Amino acid sequence: MSLNPFSIKVPASSANIGPGFDVLGIGLNLYLEIKVEVDPTKDTSDDPYNAKIKYEGDGAENVPLDLGKNLVTQTALYIMRCNNINKFPPGTHIHVTNPIPLGRGLGSSGAAIVGGIMLGNEIGQLKLSKERMLDYCLLIERHPDNIAAAMLGGFVGSYLNELSPQETQDKNVPLETILPKSTTPKEKYETRPPPEKIGQYLQYNWNKQIKCVAIIPKFEVKTDDSRAVLPESYTRPDIIFNLQRLAILTTALTHETPNNKLIYEAMKDKIHQPYRATLIPGLVEVLNCVTPDSNPGLCGICLSGAGPTILCLATEGFDDIAKTVISIFNKENVECSWKLLDLAYDGATGQGKMTKLSDTFSVSDLQTKIVTEDILERSSSRPIYLSSVEVVGGETFSTDFFKKLLSPLVENSDYTLGELITNVNSSYSKLVKTDVFKNIGVSLHSDYASKIPSDVKVYNNEKSIPTKVIFDVQAINLNTGEGFFTFNNDDNLNVNLNYLNNNFNENAELVNFGVNYNPYKPNEHLISNGKFIANLNNPSFKFIIDLFNTNQNNQAWQQNMEKSTGGLIGLQYVNTNKSFALLNGVSLAKRTIYDIGDGASDDLKFFGGDYLKLSFVNQLVLSNLTTLNKITNNFPIFGYKVLLSNEISSNQEHENPNNQSAFLKSNIGLNFFKSFWDNKITTHFFNEAGLIYSTGSSKNENSLSNIHISDRFYLGGFNSFRGFTRNSVNTNGGSQFYKSGLTVFAKLPSFIYSPHKISATNVASLEDGLGYEANPLRLYATGLVGNVAENLLLEKNNGVASAGVGLKYINHWANFDLGYFISRRFGNDLSSSGIKDGFQFEVSIGGSNSSL
Numbered sequence: 001m002s003l004n005p006f007s008i009k010v011p012a013s014s015a016n017i018g019p020g021f022d023v024l025g026i027g028l029n030l031y032l033e034i035k036v037e038v039d040p041t042k043d044t045s046d047d048p049y050n051a052k053i054k055y056e057g058d059g060a061e062n063v064p065l066d067l068g069k070n071l072v073t074q075t076a077l078y079i080m081r082c083n084n085i086n087k088f089p090p091g092t093h094i095h096v097t098n099p100i101p102l103g104r105g106l107g108s109s110g111a112a113i114v115g116g117i118m119l120g121n122e123i124g125q126l127k128l129s130k131e132r133m134l135d136y137c138l139l140i141e142r143h144p145d146n147i148a149a150a151m152l153g154g155f156v157g158s159y160l161n162e163l164s165p166q167e168t169q170d171k172n173v174p175l176e177t178i179l180p181k182s183t184t185p186k187e188k189y190e191t192r193p194p195p196e197k198i199g200q201y202l203q204y205n206w207n208k209q210i211k212c213v214a215i216i217p218k219f220e221v222k223t224d225d226s227r228a229v230l231p232e233s234y235t236r237p238d239i240i241f242n243l244q245r246l247a248i249l250t251t252a253l254t255h256e257t258p259n260n261k262l263i264y265e266a267m268k269d270k271i272h273q274p275y276r277a278t279l280i281p282g283l284v285e286v287l288n289c290v291t292p293d294s295n296p297g298l299c300g301i302c303l304s305g306a307g308p309t310i311l312c313l314a315t316e317g318f319d320d321i322a323k324t325v326i327s328i329f330n331k332e333n334v335e336c337s338w339k340l341l342d343l344a345y346d347g348a349t350g351q352g353k354m355t356k357l358s359d360t361f362s363v364s365d366l367q368t369k370i371v372t373e374d375i376l377e378r379s380s381s382r383p384i385y386l387s388s389v390e391v392v393g394g395e396t397f398s399t400d401f402f403k404k405l406l407s408p409l410v411e412n413s414d415y416t417l418g419e420l421i422t423n424v425n426s427s428y429s430k431l432v433k434t435d436v437f438k439n440i441g442v443s444l445h446s447d448y449a450s451k452i453p454s455d456v457k458v459y460n461n462e463k464s465i466p467t468k469v470i471f472d473v474q475a476i477n478l479n480t481g482e483g484f485f486t487f488n489n490d491d492n493l494n495v496n497l498n499y500l501n502n503n504f505n506e507n508a509e510l511v512n513f514g515v516n517y518n519p520y521k522p523n524e525h526l527i528s529n530g531k532f533i534a535n536l537n538n539p540s541f542k543f544i545i546d547l548f549n550t551n552q553n554n555q556a557w558q559q560n561m562e563k564s565t566g567g568l569i570g571l572q573y574v575n576t577n578k579s580f581a582l583l584n585g586v587s588l589a590k591r592t593i594y595d596i597g598d599g600a601s602d603d604l605k606f607f608g609g610d611y612l613k614l615s616f617v618n619q620l621v622l623s624n625l626t627t628l629n630k631i632t633n634n635f636p637i638f639g640y641k642v643l644l645s646n647e648i649s650s651n652q653e654h655e656n657p658n659n660q661s662a663f664l665k666s667n668i669g670l671n672f673f674k675s676f677w678d679n680k681i682t683t684h685f686f687n688e689a690g691l692i693y694s695t696g697s698s699k700n701e702n703s704l705s706n707i708h709i710s711d712r713f714y715l716g717g718f719n720s721f722r723g724f725t726r727n728s729v730n731t732n733g734g735s736q737f738y739k740s741g742l743t744v745f746a747k748l749p750s751f752i753y754s755p756h757k758i759s760a761t762n763v764a765s766l767e768d769g770l771g772y773e774a775n776p777l778r779l780y781a782t783g784l785v786g787n788v789a790e791n792l793l794l795e796k797n798n799g800v801a802s803a804g805v806g807l808k809y810i811n812h813w814a815n816f817d818l819g820y821f822i823s824r825r826f827g828n829d830l831s832s833s834g835i836k837d838g839f840q841f842e843v844s845i846g847g848s849n850s851s852l
């Protein structure tokens with residue numbers, strides 16, 4: 001997919017508005033514009049970040065054009081780095097046009113930062129919401145007033161949330177790690193995304209008769225310098241003075257007929273303006289002498305942001321107001337220019353290939369979209385008559401399915417714009433959570449063709465606007481099948497077949513059947529499973545039925561056969577971004593061990609026959625992974641995955657119901673991935689541990705013997721502990737285990753293997769999962785230690801360790817892994833039983849249509 005061309009527009013802003021120091025801001029219709037073109041024929045490879053920047057407008061002589069020093073690109077590189085992207089695509093040309101005067105109190109830095117974050121968001125196709133992008137902005141400009149107004153537009157109030165001590169620490173990392181200086185060591189560059197929800201923002205209404213006169217003195221005051229003159233603490237009367245005015249001001253500016261004197265008084269301040277007067281000659285006289293009496297039409301006057309610009313809010317007499325202020329500054333030998341500005345109601349916007357509104361939108365985004373249709377006004381109390389809700393592209397799903405998701409939106413037709421947007425938002429998020437749509441767009445349209453019934457409410461004497469809501473949806477591939485043949489030197493041949501229907505009943509219910517078949521010793525088995533998942537009323541909650549049937553021939557290593565049949569019924573909660581899933585359920589299984597050979601262990605003989613197992617199961621998955629290939633999700637390169645499973649079980653022998661035991665089993669898996677140097681090196685740290693606590697059995701004193709042979713933990717073999725044969729670390733299994741290790745993957749040096757360079761034409765194949773990054777070849781070195789025992793603390797000297805080096809090929813239709821391993825037992829048991837070091841390999845070939 002080509003990214004070019006796209007553009008971003010970010011408004012100037014005025015912060016504080018008198019008493020709202022670091023709290024209030026307004027977006028102003030003077031726009032920083034960033035145009036981006038990605039044209040690989042225009043070579044940019046001599047730039048370390050692959051891009052060229054051109055700048056025109058205010059400060060053109062001084063603004064650096066070095067990507068690592070320019071505020072816009074430094075900011076873009078920060079958000080890209082946090083999302084594992086270190087460079088712009090080859091051939092990136094960035095053209096910045098900036099009419100916002102620098103360092104004058106009109107939010108030039110806020111606009112540059114918001115623009116940079118939106119640029120990085122688009123280049124990385126991160127699809128972040130405006131609220132999430134503001135978290136990134138807040139790590140750079142640490143007061144929210146300018147950036148919130150620039151991002152969201154209009155008249156905005158904000159506060160910073162109280163964060164946990166860890167989040168506070170993460171938020172306050174030194175600025176030079178976020179926007180590195182030339183002296184910042186590379187390893188100090190910040191790569192962690194910021195904490196979530198640092199700030200809270202609210203857009204107020206604004207009386208549109210009130211315009212902004214900005215009088216701009218011809219000298220700069222750096223925000224840092226202007227903050228340095230402020231005191232550390234204030235007296236109670238000064239704080240109360242500001243709070244009282246703040247409470248009045250936000251509403252006074254919305255009144256239908258502005259009360260000039262009230263606004264003038266409410267815009268006074270004792271927190272910052274008096275102290276900044278030392279940096280701005282004439283400020284005290286300007287603030288005291290320009291009043292609604294001296295200048296009719298003036299509503300209020302204050303210092304804009306950190307100064308030196310003066311912001312006058314006025315309904316008329318703009319020229320006179322500007323002249324009066326300028327004449328006072330002239331007496332101090334300060335020249336000025338001035339501008340008449342309106343509010344920028346839309347905030348920061350993107351055009352061209354910018355992330356589609358439909359992919360990520362917030363209420364404010366949607367409002368922005370609505371106002372583009374001029375008949376639909378912005379005011380959230382505007383009455384709306386909802387004439388219809390249409391879903392385009394959802395034909396394969398039933399009407400009942402949509403009714404459920406679009407409730408309560410469709411149950412009412414009499415709304416205010418604010419209420420309508422809240423309900424549209426709720427339906428949108430339900431549609432997202434069903435997990436069956438690739439894209440969901442939503443738009444509101446005036447529908448004057450429809451008749452408004454006479455009983456529809458009228459608010460503030462305003463007539464309702466007939467409006468229809470259109471959801472534009474595109475389903476994922478609803479029927480997928482996959483088949484893989486895997487061969488390794490442990491398990492021989494293994495066949496995996498899977499079929500999944502994601503729209504059972506035309507209700508976005510999922511039905512999945514699969515078999516795993518291995519006809520070869522020592523692991524002959526046929527495992528079949530079927531799964532059904534239904535979305536409940538709120539699709540964050542899923543109802544799950546998961547059934548299985550297995551037949552295993554363990555004669556070769558345990559001298560027995562085993563079959564089991566059972567299933568689980570459960571309820572799962574999945575959060576919207578799928579980084580958190582919690583499953584609780586009840587499972588019932590019948591297990592039979594038969595054809596037990598004479599040589600089988602006593603432990604195994606004890607569990608001969610039929611056993612019934614009843615469990616309460618609980619599983620928690622926390623994950624946030626970035627993968628090389630977004631579609632097939634193969635090879636995580638960054639992030640973490642934590643898996644915790646618990647079960648409380650009882651095993652009861654069928655023949656002898658008195659023979660039963662209960663146990664509690666927990667195991668946790670932790671995985672961390674981190675890549676360095678443009679993904680040349682990826683480290684994977686993994687840790688697993690488990691524990692079974694048994695209550696004892698009526699028949700056997702030995703605690704391990706109370707735990708059914710199939711419930712125990714085992715280690716060994718290709719997938720669990722390389723360098724050992726299957727389940728060989730402790731052939732009887734154990735009630736405790738741990739495994740811990742680190743693998744370092746490295747790209748092959750380019751003189752051995754050098755995949756073709758990404759160009760504009762194959763950026764597309766990279767995106768669709770077929771590009772060269774999707775077919776990575778990696779060298780790896782790994783080391784792991786672990787053990788399984790009845791009681792690890794008592795047997796702490798025992799354990800196993802292995803280390804290996806190898807080559808891995810990772811693709812969505814073929815994988816191979818060839819490694820050389822050296823394995824040892826340590827502690828009391830130095831035997832070589834179960835050790836299988838030397839060369840090991842696994843090849844897997846297959847196909848799936850899941851990425852279509």
Ligand SMILES: Nc1ncnc2c1ncn2[C@@H]1O[C@H](COP(=O)(O)OP(=O)(O)OP(=O)(O)O)[C@@H](O)[C@H]1O
Pocket residue numbers: 013015032063064070071072096098101102103104105106107108109110112146221222223224304305306307
């Ligand atoms: N478009 C831009 N490109 C590159 N750098 C910029 C851009 N806009 C602002 N800057 C940087 O930000 C600095 C100005 O930031 P500063 O916070 O001091 O003032 P301001 O944002 O204009 O005013 P205020 O924060 O009071 O509204 C400039 O000197 C420049 O270094």
Ligand SMILES: N[C@@H](CCO)C(=O)O
Pocket residue numbers: 015016021022023143145146223226227272305306
């Ligand atoms: N609230 C900030 C705005 C300028 O960035 C200040 O007055 O310092």
